[in-house]
Amino acid sequence: MAAYNVTSPHADEFINHQEVLDTLAYAQQHKDDLELCRQILQKARGNLTPANDHGAVLSHREASVLLACEDPQINAEIRALARDIKQAYYGNRIVLFAPLYLSNYCVNGCLYCPYHAKNRDIPRRKLTQEEIRAEALALQDMGHKRLAVEAGEDPKHNPLNYILESIETIYGTRHKNGAIRRVNVNIAATTEDAYRQLKAAEIGTYILFQETYNRARYEELHPTGPKADYAWHTEAHDRAMAAGIDDVGLGVLFGLEGYVYEFAALLMHAEHLEAVFGVGPHTISVPRVQPASDIDPGQFDNGIPDEMFQKLVALVRIAVPYTGIIVSTRESEAVRSAVLQLGVSQISGGSRTSVGGYTQPARPHDTEQFDVSDQRTLDEVVGWLMDQGHLPSFCTACYRAGRTGDRFMEFCKSGQILDYCHPNALITLAEYLSDYASPAVAREGWRLIDQQLALMPDERRRAKAGEYLERIRVGARDFRF
Structure with missing residues (x-):
């Protein structure tokens, strides 16, 4: 053994x-x-x-x-x-993003995912580059600046070249003042050479959920397909970091195995990355199993009650203080409200988990990967965050300024990241308020910006941020610290 x-x-x-x-x-x-x-x-x-x-x-x-x-x-x-x-590491900021599903073709047999190869009920769809451009425009017109690209594992329909071309399309799409400034990627485990190509495509974070760390349970839940190889999947972050992708994201799909097992193993994975690369996980996601086509969460008997889920999030924050903790629209407004007070620093907003969902006037359900519990618009989420005492942020400055990997951790672990992230949050929120917000959200947002700006301790940064904010009011865009 x-x-x-x-x-x-x-x-x-x-x-x-x-x-x-x-x-x-x-x-x-x-x-x-x-x-x-x-x-x-x-x-x-x-x-x-x-x-x-x-x-x-x-x-x-x-x-x-x-x-x-x-x-x-x-x-x-x-x-x-x-x-x-x-609060010590991230202040009251909450970063917003959206998932973008490119394709639901998949050759794997994962028993908890509606994209599994044997599901004949779900329509299979793959976006063309024109459709991806339309999705990117729709997301920009909502106000998003940061995406997480998602695709099933299928070498025929979703080869690496398709992912790379899609990233180029997204970055190259502009509308009015809109732009996607950071594309994170959540695709299947791949080779070190493929990770080098993703790095060259200027992705943000490479995200890969382990699903479950219990090997026996993992092999039971992944009976067929490339993902059935536990070691290949679990060692993927090492290959990504060896290839130069210095921001990686971990995650467990809670409900597949006992949460105490997953929690301990998740922290062991974070400790491993820190010990080997000197850089722990940039993000940790904590999704729970949700209903979907051909998937009944009741078949998994390891569900976590809301109260224990909140405790688990709190302990991830305590044990891995520097990481960004992500909670998606899988969770309800009430649950998200609770965990935002316990360490979560990133959430999705206005999300659609179907392929091509953002260009549809009504939310499509036939190609969804999971049911979306929080179905509010991005504008509603932004207003709600401010009402809850949080500062919504669309910031992508660290990635674009080269503050990634050990450079990001140097600033984050020393507490200096607040010197950059706080003014950048104000700047990107001002862009959102100027271009996309409803009148009520805009009024509340500018009041919050004025309040937060006055509290900024460094006089020179406060003056510079104030200058940028005034220029945004008259039409200028894309400033950063």
Whole structure:
């Protein structure tokens, strides 16, 4: 049996099954040890003051103890600490994005995904470049600046060249003041050479969800297709980073396996990337299984109640303080409202998970990857975020200024990223308010910008941001710090 080794290139060693089981046993043994829980929380409070070593990050075992602890006071302290750590690293900003589904052709047999090859009920569709251009225009006209490109795995219908051409089309599409400035990519595990080509295409973050880290469960849920290879899939982020893609995103589809197993393994994956590359995950996504064509979430008996889901998000924030935590429109408005207070820093808005969905006047359901719980428009989401005390951001400045990978982490872990992200959030929100917002959202947004600008501590940055904001009011665009 493989031994646990955080720096190993082999999946069975850096996500070691026995280490996960030992961690869960340790957590159960110590979950009622309130003194130990308080010591772990005290260690985590070191992250309230960002430092280049990102403070005293908790190990997967320590975080698992907190997850298992049922003491109400400890749980209240976890929630409060998560809020404070998120504020220390990211302030009150929430970055907005949208998924763009290019194709639902797929050769894999994943039992939890409606795109699986044996599903004969779902219409198969692949966007042409003209259709992709139309989708990009529709998203720009909503106000989006950042996309996550999605496609099923199908070497015939969705080869790498199709993905690369689609990225070029998206970046090359302009309408009025609109532009997609960052294209993140969520496609199947591929080769190091393919990752180099994606890097050359100037993608933002490469995102790949593990689905489940439990190898036996993984192989059960992926009976056929290239994705059935657990090691190839799990080691994909290593190949991407070796190829020069220095911003990668992790994720688990919660509900496929017990959440305590997934939580420990997810943190082990983050620890592995940090140990090997000196750069942990740029983002961590926390989706839950949702209904879809030919998919009934009830067939998976590992669902997470909302309260535990919120605790899990809070502990991801505490254990991996520098990462961006993403919650999509899979979750309802109520759930998103709760987790936004516990560490989430990125959400999707106005999302459609169908192929070609943004150009349709009514939301199509026949090619959706999953049911969208939060079906509000982007403008409604922006107004809601401000009402909740958050600062909506469409910023893509770090990616475009070369602050990625270890350079981003240098600023983020030291707390300096706020010097860039806060004024950039104000600038990009001002663009949205000027070009796309409803009158009510625009009024509230400019009031918020004036308030936040006055609170900016650095006088020179405040003056420069004020200058950019005035120029935006009279039609200029695309400023950044």
